[in-house]
Amino acid sequence: MSNDPKTPSRRTTTPRKTDIWGGSSLPVQIALRGFILIFALLGILGVFFYIEQMPNGASAWGEADLEEPIRLFTSEQIRALRDDPQACIAALDGSNMSYAEVEPSSPTPECRWQAGVQISTSNLDYANPEPPVASCALAAALYIWEREIVAPAAARHLDAEVAEILHYGTYNCRRENSAQAGRWSQHANANAIDISGFRLSDGRVIGVHRWDNGGEDAAFLTEVRDRSCEIFTGVLGPEYNDAHADHFHMDMGPWEICS
CATH class of the missing domain: 1.20.5 (Single alpha-helices involved in coiled-coils or other helix-helix interfaces)
Incomplete structure (x- = not known):
């Protein structure tokens, strides 16, 4: 006779499903x-x-209204102008920007632009090379950027107005990083601008190369760089690489990057 203790039987229970309808009838x-x-x-x-x-x-x-403040869909509307030259020109005509349409002169097919404009007057002035030639979409983005991002940041951090935007130009028939091969730069289509600094109404010059100097200058430059991503598809600054140590690259290309 075995002295092994009997193993008690275990009952397996299946969890009850909760009836979210409270047992209501099918019609209910x-x-x-x-x-x-x-x-x-x-x-x-x-x-x-x-x-x-x-x-x-x-x-x-x-439709893009360049006189409106930055709203939820502003960036999408500006980007849509890249593929609709007629709507883009209409948007510029509805603003206070003065410009003249220009045709590309480069024989290189990759170095041509769509609905290029030469900016005469905008919300802020641009230093030489002046006046800058830009694709229509870039010009539209700059117009909003000057008024909605640059001017308020200067008033907030520098207690001064921006008198002039310093830059290295917009159009340059070259590939990215001036390489001999590879993807063409957005500058080749006048679809990008390199901002090197800002001259203020009190004579001060805030250069992008002073990015990490601390203080009000750095706070101003940081805000401008960060908020530029609300408008432009591509924004590169000193933190991106050494090639951008002294300027902000801003473009309306197809690739989104904010660095």
Whole structure:
């Protein structure tokens, strides 16, 4: 006779599923689901109606208004101008920018631009080389950038107005990093600008090379670099690499980068 203790039997229990409908009958469940679907559809329609009532600058499918402040969809509207030269020129015409349309003169197919403009007057002045030639989309982005980003940052950190934007130019028929091969630079299409500094109304010059000097100058430059990403698709500064140690590269190209 075995003296081994008997192993007690174990009962396996299956967790009970929670009935979210509370045991309601099938017709009631169908009605409840119908009400939920209707409320969801009403919510979606409400969102679309709300967006439709927004000013153009705040709506995802509204026309770009360069005189409006930066809104939720401003960057998307400016980027859309890259592929719609007629709408881009119309946006410039609706602003206070003075410009003249220019045709590219380079025989190199890769070094041509779409709807190029030569800026005469904008919210802020540009130092030599002046006036800068830019693709229409870049000109539109710069117009907003000057008023909505640069000017407020200068007032906040430097207690002065920006009298002139210093730059290394926009158009340059070359490949990226001036290499002999590889991808063409956005400068080849006048679709980029290199900002080297800012001359203030009190005579001070805030150079981008003073990026890491600390104090108000650095705070101003940091804010300008960071907020530029709200408008431009490509923004590169001194933290990106040594080649950008003394300027901000800003472009309206197809690749998004903020560094």
